[in-house]
Amino acid sequence: MENFAGLMPAFSDYNQSKIVILPVPYDTTSTWVKGADKGPDALLEASVALEWYDIETKTQVYLHGINTAPPVTGKTKPELLCDEVESRLLKIISDKKFPVIIGGNHTVSIGAFRVMAKAYQDLTILQLDAHSDLRKTYEGSALNHACVMHRAKELCPITQVGIRSMCDEETYYYDQNRIFFAHEMLEDKTWQRKALKTLNKNVYITIDLDVFDPGIMPSTGTPEPGGLGYYEALYFLRAVIESRNVVGFDVVELCPNENNKAPDFLAARFIYQLLTYQFKKGSV
Numbered sequence: 646m647e648n649f650a651g652l653m654p655a656f657s658d659y660n661q662s663k664i665v666i667l668p669v670p671y672d673t674t675s676t677w678v679k680g681a682d683k684g685p686d687a688l689l690e691a692s693v694a695l696e697w698y699d700i701e702t703k704t705q706v707y708l709h710g711i712n713t714a715p716p717v718t719g720k721t722k723p724e725l726l727c728d729e730v731e732s733r734l735l736k737i738i739s740d741k742k743f744p745v746i747i748g749g750n751h752t753v754s755i756g757a758f759r760v761m762a763k764a765y766q767d768l769t770i771l772q773l774d775a776h777s778d779l780r781k782t783y784e785g786s787a788l789n790h791a792c793v794m795h796r797a798k799e800l801c802p803i804t805q806v807g808i809r810s811m812c813d814e815e816t817y818y819y820d821q822n823r824i825f826f827a828h829e830m831l832e833d834k835t836w837q838r839k840a841l842k843t844l845n846k847n848v849y850i851t852i853d854l855d856v857f858d859p860g861i862m863p864s865t866g867t868p869e870p871g872g873l874g875y876y877e878a879l880y881f882l883r884a885v886i887e888s889r890n891v892v893g894f895d896v897v898e899l900c901p902n903e904n905n906k907a908p909d910f911l912a913a914r915f916i917y918q919l920l921t922y923q924f925k926k927g928s929v
Contacts, residue, residue: 681748769849850882
């Protein structure tokens with residue numbers, strides 16, 4: 646795998662880096678379009694084309710060091726996969742580094758939820774996603790990617806943004822004060838302020854790329870019409886980062902298309918921009 650952003654060893658060594666990217670190329674529990682296991686490679690390959698200087702903040706977050714960790718591989722059973730992610734992430738945060746997980750389908754986030762809920766009191770898990778992912782079980786597994794937010798809700802409060810698809814079963818599990826449906830967001834210009842009010846002091850962010858409009862992000866396993874624009878999502882998360890203690894995030898469900906590299910680069914660019922906001926204070 647490529648180093649994120651093509652960084653040279655001086656800025657990607659684990660011991661010297663404040664940021665760690667953990668690739669998790671996992672696709673076993675995907676239920677429609679396959680290929681999310683190729684997402685981390687595609688994202689890292691596209692990230693080599695990133696400019697390191699950020700125009701908006703006039704900073705260069707790579708100078709804080711961004712290590713690309715060895716990927717989590719060889720785990721086909723979701724139970725083993727989640728355990729391994731949990732173990733790897735625990736080491737990263739124990740070393741006081743800021744974690745970013747890149748998937749892989751949404752199952753890869755469950756191990757992260759477990760670690761963060763144990764490590765941080767007063768935590769909210771903030772989900773950006775087209776799907777509510779609140780099924781209790783799906784296709785015989787409680788760790789299916791369609792169940793990921795049900796598992797999160799068992800650990801701490803959750804806030805859900807951009808939702809535009811769910812089944813009848815899931816309507817019994819969502820909190821109407823903590824879910825922001827895409828069709829309502831279109832009409833309600835105050836949704837960002839309302840969503841921010843639901844967040845506790847500490848926030849872990851999980852981003853399923855199908856939260857974006859498929860016009861700009863067609864490369865996902867379960868695309869849905871509608872969705873957020875790039876800057877709409879970005880500036881909402883900037884407000885989250887500026888007002889809360891964001892303890893890490895993941896970006897999942899990139900299902901790359903060999904003939905269209907733009908979505909791969911969008912995912913890489915989005916990660917770099919979020920890291921830029923996260924490390925803006927004291928950046929050089």
